Amino acid sequence: MAKQARDAEFTVYVASRGGWLRKVAYLLCGDWHRADDLVQESITKLYVHWPRIGEVENLDGYARRVLVNTFLAEQRSPWWRRISRTGDEPDVVSVPPDLDSALDLRRALAALPPRQRATVVLRYYCDLTVDQAAEALGCSPGNVKSQSSRALHTLRGLLSPRPAPAGRTTS
Amino acid sequence: MTADEHRDLTERLVAVADAPAPSVGFDTAWAVRQGRARLRRRRRASIGGAAVLTAAVLTGTLLLEPGAGDGPVGSPVPVAPAATPTTADTPADSAARTPGAAGASPTAVPPAVGDPLASEVRFGWLPAWAAGVGYQAGTHGQAATAGGGNDHSPMIRLSLFPAGPEPAVDSTSAFPQVKSPAPPVDGRTAYWLTRQGSAGDHILRWLTPSGRWAQLYWWGGKPADYSDETLLRIAAGASFGAWDVPLPLWFAGLTEPFRPENSSIGRPANSALPWFAEIEFRVEGRTVEVTVSPDVEPVPGDTVLGPASPTCRTEQGLKVCAAVSDGAAPAALEQLGGLNGLLGLVRVTGLDEGTWTTDVLRR
Numbered sequence: 001m002a003k004q005a006r007d008a009e010f011t012v013y014v015a016s017r018g019g020w021l022r023k024v025a026y027l028l029c030g031d032w033h034r035a036d037d038l039v040q041e042s043i044t045k046l047y048v049h050w051p052r053i054g055e056v057e058n059l060d061g062y063a064r065r066v067l068v069n070t071f072l073a074e075q076r077s078p079w080w081r082r083i084s085r086t087g088d089e090p091d092v093v094s095v096p097p098d099l100d101s102a103l104d105l106r107r108a109l110a111a112l113p114p115r116q117r118a119t120v121v122l123r124y125y126c127d128l129t130v131d132q133a134a135e136a137l138g139c140s141p142g143n144v145k146s147q148s149s150r151a152l153h154t155l156r157g158l159l160s161p162r163p164a165p166a167g168r169t170t171s
Numbered sequence: 172m173t174a175d176e177h178r179d180l181t182e183r184l185v186a187v188a189d190a191p192a193p194s195v196g197f198d199t200a201w202a203v204r205q206g207r208a209r210l211r212r213r214r215r216a217s218i219g220g221a222a223v224l225t226a227a228v229l230t231g232t233l234l235l236e237p238g239a240g241d242g243p244v245g246s247p248v249p250v251a252p253a254a255t256p257t258t259a260d261t262p263a264d265s266a267a268r269t270p271g272a273a274g275a276s277p278t279a280v281p282p283a284v285g286d287p288l289a290s291e292v293r294f295g296w297l298p299a300w301a302a303g304v305g306y307q308a309g310t311h312g313q314a315a316t317a318g319g320g321n322d323h324s325p326m327i328r329l330s331l332f333p334a335g336p337e338p339a340v341d342s343t344s345a346f347p348q349v350k351s352p353a354p355p356v357d358g359r360t361a362y363w364l365t366r367q368g369s370a371g372d373h374i375l376r377w378l379t380p381s382g383r384w385a386q387l388y389w390w391g392g393k394p395a396d397y398s399d400e401t402l403l404r405i406a407a408g409a410s411f412g413a414w415d416v417p418l419p420l421w422f423a424g425l426t427e428p429f430r431p432e433n434s435s436i437g438r439p440a441n442s443a444l445p446w447f448a449e450i451e452f453r454v455e456g457r458t459v460e461v462t463v464s465p466d467v468e469p470v471p472g473d474t475v476l477g478p479a480s481p482t483c484r485t486e487q488g489l490k491v492c493a494a495v496s497d498g499a500a501p502a503a504l505e506q507l508g509g510l511n512g513l514l515g516l517v518r519v520t521g522l523d524e525g526t527w528t529t530d531v532l533r534r
Contacts, residue, residue: 003207003449003451003460004435004437004439004447004449004462005305005307005316005435005437007203007439008305008316008318008326008437008439009316009326010199010203011199011203011439012318012324012325012326012390012391012392013390013391014199014202015199015323015391016323016325016390016391016392016393017391018195018197018199019195022192022195022197023188023189024188026187026188026192027184027187027188032192032193032196033193033196036195036196036197037196037197039197040196040197040198040201040202043197043199043202044201044202044205044206044209045206046202046206047202047203047205047206047207048206048209048210048213050206058344058346058366058372059372059390060372061346061366104183105183105184105186105187106187109187120180120184121184124177124180124181124184125181125184125185125188127181129345131345132345132346132367134345135344135345135346136345152172152176152180155180159183
């Protein structure tokens with residue numbers, strides 16, 4: 001594909017789906033600055049492989065896989081410390097001591113090992129099946145099941161029950 | 172995990188992801204610059220690796236050859252024949268590819284003379300936001316694209332499958348395509364293709380009068396931009412045939428090693444340039460680019476199109492540039508006098524699109 005055609009298509013895609021990728025990245029790492037760096041690196045990889053992506057017609061799936069792989073690779077080698085464009089150290093996840101359910105979940109996610117966190121995000125935020133999550137993570141479906149099981153066990157122990165919505169009764 | 176637990180966890184995750192966030196800190200233009208640099212490094216490494224391998228093989232051959240080392244210094248080195256496009260796609264590959272992808276279409280390789288930018292498809296009706304229509308042809312097939320007035324508008328790609336059986340549907344991956352019936356297009360069979368996890372992508376395939384299948388691929392934009400009716404109306408207005416796309420330049424006396432590989436003209440939404448055309452030549456294993464666009468200053472936020480360090484000239488309001496994108500100049504380019512010599516063969520027709528020509532490559 002000629003370069004300018006690739007640039008135009010790529011730019012439109014990132015403008016359309018960059019916000020979604022950023023949210024997935026934030027759930028993976030728990031910090032908006034790191035999420036931006038994760039997305040930056042992921043879309044750069046996406047650009048390099050764009051001609052082939054144009055042929056597979058699963059842009060979101062490919063972008064999500066690149067993002068998750070970049071996140072997991074970061075855990076092995078903290079590349080984001082080297083490429084940070086601001087030079088600032090990213091914030092660590094800080095958890096105010098309140099019971100707001102969002103912060104409660106952030107704290108609980110931060111307690112999970114990276115692969116379990118990625119499994120939770122793919123299964124319960126991206127709504128992927130076990131097989132789809134396995135493809136995104138590059139592992140077997142059995143591995144996804146065991147990672148999910150461990151992650152959910154940990155989350156159950158950490159998450160406070162949410163108050164029932166008004167007008168909703170529990171049985 | 173119970174269904175309630177599943178729903179509760181999903182709702183919590185959505186709440187965290189949708190919480191107020193600082194302004195976006197990633198930069199698409201930066202990704203493009205870095206991506207281009209990585210591609211250049213890869214090409215150079217690839218060429219370097221091939222050169223080392225060739226040298227090793229030649230050395231080994233010469234050492235094993237009777238009388239090795241007796242030849243004169245500077246003996247001609249045999250040049251490997253140019254690679255030919257593969258046509259041996261597996262069914263699985265074909266299922267995942269767009270129509271006209273490399274090897275799938277007999278018209279994928281641009282001609283050595285005439286117009287390197289041919290098209291088998293044309294848009295008819297388009298939504299008001301899809302003002303800019305572009306064309307591309309080459310190793311990734313032929314397609315017409317229509318984009319919007321800004322980065323946040325959707326893009327639509329129209330292409331045609333090669334003659335043959337109904338195109339395959341990717342049903343074996345973890346994210347299988349799901350086929351569902353669509354209203355007929357001009358009275359002919361049509362269907363939608365969707366893929367779980369790719370919410371922004373929409374594909375419509377339909378049978379054309381020639382018996383070949385056409386495809387519209389919609390991506391980008393906001394969910395509210397999309398409607399099935401819009402895509403069906405675009406499909407009904409599309410036409411199919413063989414057209415040469417006029418370009419604002421032509422080459423006088425281009426030598427044989429310059430074979431066009433990829434060509435395009437686009438109307439980028441993210442640039443001050445109203446249009447931008449380029450021809451990539453494959454010359455002795457290297458890529459030589461020639462680009463042409465109106466000679467206008469970029470505005471802040473522009474994605475800068477074209478090669479990184481080009482040699483340029485301006486004429487009749489047009490800026491014509493040439494560059495070797497992956498290493499040193501090939502011998503055939505040096506014989507023309509380098510990039511300046513190549514630019515000396517370029518004639519421009521002007522800004523008026525009525526003067527553009529399809530007789531682009533003249534030997």
